[in-house]
Amino acid sequence: MTRLLDVGVRWMIASAHATYGVALMRIVFGLGIGGYVAVNFSARQALWGTGARWTTPLGGHALASGPLLTAGCVALLLVAVLVTVGWRARWTVPLLVLGWTGLTAINPLVADQGDNISRILLVYLCFADTSARWSLDARRRGSGAGLPASALTASARPRPARTQVRNLLHNAAVLAVGAQICLAYVLSGLFKLHGTEWREGTAVYYPLMLPQFRPWPPLADLVAGSGWLVAAVTWGTLALQLAFPLLLLQRHLRVAGVAGALAMHAGIAVIMGLPFFSLFMMAGDCVFLRDATIARWRHQPPERTG
Numbered sequence: 001m002t003r004l005l006d007v008g009v010r011w012m013i014a015s016a017h018a019t020y021g022v023a024l025m026r027i028v029f030g031l032g033i034g035g036y037v038a039v040n041f042s043a044r045q046a047l048w049g050t051g052a053r054w055t056t057p058l059g060g061h062a063l064a065s066g067p068l069l070t071a072g073c074v075a076l077l078l079v080a081v082l083v084t085v086g087w088r089a090r091w092t093v094p095l096l097v098l099g100w101t102g103l104t105a106i107n108p109l110v111a112d113q114g115d116n117i118s119r120i121l122l123v124y125l126c127f128a129d130t131s132a133r134w135s136l137d138a139r140r141r142g143s144g145a146g147l148p149a150s151a152l153t154a155s156a157r158p159r160p161a162r163t164q165v166r167n168l169l170h171n172a173a174v175l176a177v178g179a180q181i182c183l184a185y186v187l188s189g190l191f192k193l194h195g196t197e198w199r200e201g202t203a204v205y206y207p208l209m210l211p212q213f214r215p216w217p218p219l220a221d222l223v224a225g226s227g228w229l230v231a232a233v234t235w236g237t238l239a240l241q242l243a244f245p246l247l248l249l250q251r252h253l254r255v256a257g258v259a260g261a262l263a264m265h266a267g268i269a270v271i272m273g274l275p276f277f278s279l280f281m282m283a284g285d286c287v288f289l290r291d292a293t294i295a296r297w298r299h300q301p302p303e304r305t306g
Helices: 002-013 019-039 042-048 052-060 068-087 090-107 112-123 134-142 160-193 196-200 217-224 225-246 253-269 275-288 291-297
Strands: none
Touching: 002 160, 002 196, 002 275, 019 068, 019 112, 019 160, 042 052, 042 068, 090 112, 090 134, 112 160, 112 196, 112 275, 112 291, 134 253, 160 225, 160 275, 196 253, 217 225, 217 253, 225 253, 253 291
């Protein structure tokens, strides 16, 4: 037990893990939230502004000022762009959480589960080093990498204790994101088991017959018209969600599980017309990509960062 505890402590404080995956989460969330605001910008008054006062009897709270809503949407879009490129992520990610939470809370009738999971995961990312990779922050940090230690100011020199605390917070956030995604998949799978249609392999057919989930009717008819395909997608989704945490325990199965989850959400985005929900869930799946795996894909020697 002592040895196991020592290994766990070293894993938490020695280095930051899943730095590429967390960076991908930052980029995907920035693009997703920015895209959501941009797509709905022309309809902002009907969704969240003075034109949405019909939501007041149902608990909605529309903004009274049209210019205030416009300024808020523009500010949120700007913050999303800064998060995407990784500029001052330590401050812009919390600002994105506040702006996104405020916008989606105005009118809950137009929200979905993608908004819920995105808010939860973004709170966790506030404690992670989201700009360690693929960011302007990383480029700025690397600009002084070639300078001798004597040329660095006292504040710029690495501090072991401070680094360990930063690694601890980052890795705790990584574990929290992973646990949240696993919990969402397993609970969703267990809930599906209560449905007769899921056990019989026909559940996918019914939403494809609803107008709001048929953005491409020929594509929906192609899937719904094939009995074996409906059964395969239904049972495959159920099996993937229930077994997802177990797949993470082995390296090759982890890649297959993450690839399956990404493919599942890609299908939901295209066939059922739920792009932002799928994008936010795919962002969470990125945390399971190991740094060594992505380093191999990029033909770089893997670093000892987990």
